[in-house]
Amino acid sequence: MSFSFATIASAARTFTCIALVGALLSPISANAQTPTGKLGGQYLPIDGVVTGVLQPAKVMTSDATKLYPMEIAEAWCLDNVGISPADCESIRVVVASPGPSGPMAGIIFKLTRPVTMNELNPQIVRADAAGEVDGHTVYPINGPPGVVMHQADPSTIVVASENYLDSLLKAADGSGTGTLAQLASAVSHDGHLSILVAIEPVRPMINGLLQTVVDQIPPPLAPFTELPNLLDAVLLRVNLEDSENGVQLVMLARDDSAAQEIEQLLADGVQMGRQMAMAEMENNLQGEGAVPDATRAYATRIADKISAMLKPERSGRRLTMSTSPSQGLAVQAMMVGLLAPAVQGARGAARRAQSSNNMKMIGLAMHNYHSAYRQLPLAVNRDEAGKPLLSWRVHVLPFIEEQALYQQFRLDEPWDSDHNIKLLDQMPAVFKHPRMQVEPNKTVYQVPVGEGLMFSKDGPTRFRDVMDGLSNTIMTVQTDAESAVEWTRPQDWEPNMENPWSGLGVDNGTTSIGLGDGAVLQLSEQTDPDMLRKMLTRAGKEVVNF
Numbered sequence: 001m002s003f004s005f006a007t008i009a010s011a012a013r014t015f016t017c018i019a020l021v022g023a024l025l026s027p028i029s030a031n032a033q034t035p036t037g038k039l040g041g042q043y044l045p046i047d048g049v050v051t052g053v054l055q056p057a058k059v060m061t062s063d064a065t066k067l068y069p070m071e072i073a074e075a076w077c078l079d080n081v082g083i084s085p086a087d088c089e090s091i092r093v094v095v096a097s098p099g100p101s102g103p104m105a106g107i108i109f110k111l112t113r114p115v116t117m118n119e120l121n122p123q124i125v126r127a128d129a130a131g132e133v134d135g136h137t138v139y140p141i142n143g144p145p146g147v148v149m150h151q152a153d154p155s156t157i158v159v160a161s162e163n164y165l166d167s168l169l170k171a172a173d174g175s176g177t178g179t180l181a182q183l184a185s186a187v188s189h190d191g192h193l194s195i196l197v198a199i200e201p202v203r204p205m206i207n208g209l210l211q212t213v214v215d216q217i218p219p220p221l222a223p224f225t226e227l228p229n230l231l232d233a234v235l236l237r238v239n240l241e242d243s244e245n246g247v248q249l250v251m252l253a254r255d256d257s258a259a260q261e262i263e264q265l266l267a268d269g270v271q272m273g274r275q276m277a278m279a280e281m282e283n284n285l286q287g288e289g290a291v292p293d294a295t296r297a298y299a300t301r302i303a304d305k306i307s308a309m310l311k312p313e314r315s316g317r318r319l320t321m322s323t324s325p326s327q328g329l330a331v332q333a334m335m336v337g338l339l340a341p342a343v344q345g346a347r348g349a350a351r352r353a354q355s356s357n358n359m360k361m362i363g364l365a366m367h368n369y370h371s372a373y374r375q376l377p378l379a380v381n382r383d384e385a386g387k388p389l390l391s392w393r394v395h396v397l398p399f400i401e402e403q404a405l406y407q408q409f410r411l412d413e414p415w416d417s418d419h420n421i422k423l424l425d426q427m428p429a430v431f432k433h434p435r436m437q438v439e440p441n442k443t444v445y446q447v448p449v450g451e452g453l454m455f456s457k458d459g460p461t462r463f464r465d466v467m468d469g470l471s472n473t474i475m476t477v478q479t480d481a482e483s484a485v486e487w488t489r490p491q492d493w494e495p496n497m498e499n500p501w502s503g504l505g506v507d508n509g510t511t512s513i514g515l516g517d518g519a520v521l522q523l524s525e526q527t528d529p530d531m532l533r534k535m536l537t538r539a540g541k542e543v544v545n546f
Contacts, residue, residue, distance in 0.1 A: 039194050041185040043094055043108050043158075045167040046178035049202050050095040052195040056085035057112060059192050064240035082120040087112050096164060097202050102146070106160030106168045114154035125149050134166040183233060191239025191246070199231045213353040215522050218508060220272060223265060230258040230265075245322040253317040263314050270310045274303050354434040355478065355512055356520045361430050362445060362476055363518040365399035372399075375462050379447055379455040380490040383412065388490045390415050392447065392455075393431060402428050415488040427487045433478070436505060442484035444505055446492040447476055452537050454516065455492070463516070467539035470516030474535050478512040480505040500532040501525065 044051055060070055074084050089110045096104035117127035117139060125141045131148070132138065138148035141159065150158045150165060152172065160168055174185065180198040187196060199206070206228040217225065235250040253259035281299050312319035369377050377392035390411060397406035405426055410419050424441045431443040438444060447455045454475050455461060466473050477493055483503045485491045496502045504511045510522040513535070523532070534542035 041181035044181035104164035375460040476514030
């Protein structure tokens with residue numbers, strides 16, 4: 001008997017699903033009640049990775065929401081949608097693993113009564129313009145391109161991307177065999193909201209994305225990049241009627257050892273967030289006296305309370321955080337303050353990653369230009385009289401998919417001529433820094449210009465001139481905001497070799513540099529100036545270790 005790799009992979013997936021289901025089916029605590037319902041595998045294709053179920057009608061009639069403006073919510077839904085939330089038994093959201101055909105997702109509305117397309121707001125759906133997708137009757141909606149509406153039965157409406165509608169409908173009976181479907185069929189759902197995320201099917205993709213930004217992640221956050229390797233699934237449940245454990249977050253680790261690692265990571269993360277939040281509060285708190293001291297005491301008490309709430313209970317490979325909806329609302333404002341520094345740090349890391357991608361695109365454009373013309377673009381293009389014309393940033397436009405913009409320039413005129421100055425407002429996104437505040441139409445992405453550097457004022461540079469090696473020589477830099485220049489202007493960073501850090505833009509302790517081979521590095525501001533000088537010269541024959 002022989003086994004193919006496909007057979008082995010299928011068996012492995014089946015075993016993984018059984019293990020995941022078994023773990024999530026285990027009681028959350030000794031006092032947990034027997035679940036009265038399941039999340040269910042309906043409309044969950046094999047490639048589904050996220051699903052969530054909300055029960056609007058149940059929320060509308062809950063005692064826990066009596067103080068909320070339900071009348072306003074109902075009136076808004078009737079005016080803007082055409083259906084009352086009281087008529088909506090459930091809303092299921094399904095998101096698939098990203099594929100080559102683009103994003104794939106769907107929303108399934110299960111209603112308590114039959115509804116016709118004509119009852120819906122015509123500004124949302126065009127009931128008079130029925131079409132067909134994969135044999136299913138669909139209606140165009142006023143929303144993202146490629147998204148349609150389909151009436152599966154008189155009381156079920158499906159809104160989905162065209163490339164995912166057929167897959168959703170084929171899985172409507174709950175017979176899906178994917179990891180998410182099997183998990184959802186076993187997980188209890190007796191509250192008002194449940195969200196289930198299957199990490200295991202998309203672990204390689206998540207790790208691949210993290211690898212592209214690993215050098216942009218602040219060191220304190222680096223350990224958290226291991227979470228995808230430690231987690232198999234995450235479940236959030238909300239039951240507004242449960243005054244003690246109405247909000248539960250269940251994390252399913254790969255094994256008991258991984259659960260211990262996650263527990264430690266969460267403890268470290270909470271402690272780090274607490275310290276950052278308290279430090280930020282202390283910076284903003286002015287003066288001494290009874291009121292400032294009381295404010296500090298209150299912040300300390302709330303921070304301790306939140307830290308205790310965020311400590312999970314570990315049982316085998318499961319970690320569970322539980323709290324009541326009322327507690328969650330009471331500390332919501334303080335949670336924002338506690339997590340804001342961490343969120344700000346993550347947002348900063350994402351923007352640094354975007355800046356790094358911009359520089360990678362510029363580096364690739366430089367290489368493509370060199371392949372076409374056997375030299376790098378001139379830092380300063382001049383006319384026959386020696387007058388500066390346009391920046392190298394204009395001349396690489398065809399290599400960053402901006403051929404149409406390039407053709408609008410008069411290359412024999414200076415950047416600020418009556419004609420060319422009108423194009424200044426059309427600065428491509430690749431030259432815009434996502435984080436740094438600079439004047440409009442100016443850029444901080446520049447090249448080092450000077451004798452013996454990658455670019456000179458007098459003539460072209462060819463890669464064969466870079467005797468120190470492309471991987472050891474700086475080709476592009478990120479300057480500070482004060483050194484930003486109009487993107488079409490033939491002006492760039494001329495480093496002061498006595499103080500080479502002068503003029504460079506430092507963000508979170510590092511600056512971005514693009515090397516001659518196209519790589520982009522984050523160079524610490526603690527780097528020895530002598531090392532930076534060595535990296536700037538193209539033929540200095542120095543030893544570079546960074």
